[in-house]
Amino acid sequence: MKKISMETILGVLLFAGLGLLFTRGIQKTAGEAVTEEKQAAVTATVVIDAGHGGSDPGKIGINGAREKEVNLAIAEELKACLEEAGIQVVMTRSDAGGLYQESDENKKQADMRARCAIIDEAGAELTVSVHQNSYPAESVRGPQVFYHAQSSEGQKAAACLQEALNQELSITRPREIKANNTYYILKKTKTPVVIAECGFLSNYEEAEKLTTKDYQKQVAHALCSGILAYLEASGG
Ligand SMILES: [Zn+2]
Known part of the structure; x- marks a missing residue:
C-alpha cells in the first residue's frame, strides 16, 4: 500500500513537471510570436511622395495657395504620424526643391524618373503620393484617391485611404476611389502606389482650409489611419 502510494506520488510529480515544461514551452512560443509581430510592424515601409516642387508649383489655388507647399506640409505631418506608429518612412522630397538637376533639359521628366527610382529602391508596402x-x-470639392487599374493592392489601399479621409474630414458628399492608367507614378512603379488628392484648390473654402496647419494635420491623420488600416488588412 505504502509502495503503491509512493509510486503514485512520483508519477504525479513527474506528470506535473512535464506539464510545467510543456506550458513554459507554449508560453515561450507565444512570446516569440508577439515579438515577431512587433518586428513585422516596425519593418513595414511606406514611401511618402510630396508632389511637385522646385520650378513646378503644381496647381495654383483660387486663393493663391501653391500645391507644392500644401503637399509638403501634409507629407511632413503624415511622416510624423506614421513614425509614431512604428512605420519606417521614406520621403521622395523633404524640402521645397524638385528632384531634378538644373542641367536637366526636361526637368519634369527627370523629376518623375527620380521619384520612381526612390519608390522602386524602397520596395515599400505602400507609396502615397x-x-x-x-x-x-x-x-x-472633397478628397479622392487614385490607383492603377491593374493593381488589386493599390485598389485596396485606395479604399482604406478614401474611407479614412471621408470619415475623419466629415465629408458631406464623399467621392469614390478611381482607377487610372495614365499617371506616370502609377504606371512606372513596381510596388503599390496610390495618389491622394486631398482636396480641390479650385474650391475657395477647401483651398483656405488646406493652407491651415490645423486642417493639414487632420488630412495627414486621416491618411495615416487609412495607411495603417491597409497595412493591418494586408498582414503587414
Ligand atoms: Zn499635383
Missing part, C-alpha cells in the same frame, strides 16, 4: 486637385467648376 500627396497632391491637391483642381477643376473648372468651383463647387467641386
Whole structure:
C-alpha cells in the first residue's frame, strides 16, 4: 500500500513537471510570436511622395495657395504620424526643391524618373503620393484617391485611404476611389502606389482650409489611419 502510494506520488510529480515544461514551452512560443509581430510592424515601409516642387508649383489655388507647399506640409505631418506608429518612412522630397538637376533639359521628366527610382529602391508596402486637385467648376470639392487599374493592392489601399479621409474630414458628399492608367507614378512603379488628392484648390473654402496647419494635420491623420488600416488588412 505504502509502495503503491509512493509510486503514485512520483508519477504525479513527474506528470506535473512535464506539464510545467510543456506550458513554459507554449508560453515561450507565444512570446516569440508577439515579438515577431512587433518586428513585422516596425519593418513595414511606406514611401511618402510630396508632389511637385522646385520650378513646378503644381496647381495654383483660387486663393493663391501653391500645391507644392500644401503637399509638403501634409507629407511632413503624415511622416510624423506614421513614425509614431512604428512605420519606417521614406520621403521622395523633404524640402521645397524638385528632384531634378538644373542641367536637366526636361526637368519634369527627370523629376518623375527620380521619384520612381526612390519608390522602386524602397520596395515599400505602400507609396502615397500627396497632391491637391483642381477643376473648372468651383463647387467641386472633397478628397479622392487614385490607383492603377491593374493593381488589386493599390485598389485596396485606395479604399482604406478614401474611407479614412471621408470619415475623419466629415465629408458631406464623399467621392469614390478611381482607377487610372495614365499617371506616370502609377504606371512606372513596381510596388503599390496610390495618389491622394486631398482636396480641390479650385474650391475657395477647401483651398483656405488646406493652407491651415490645423486642417493639414487632420488630412495627414486621416491618411495615416487609412495607411495603417491597409497595412493591418494586408498582414503587414
Ligand atoms: Zn499635383
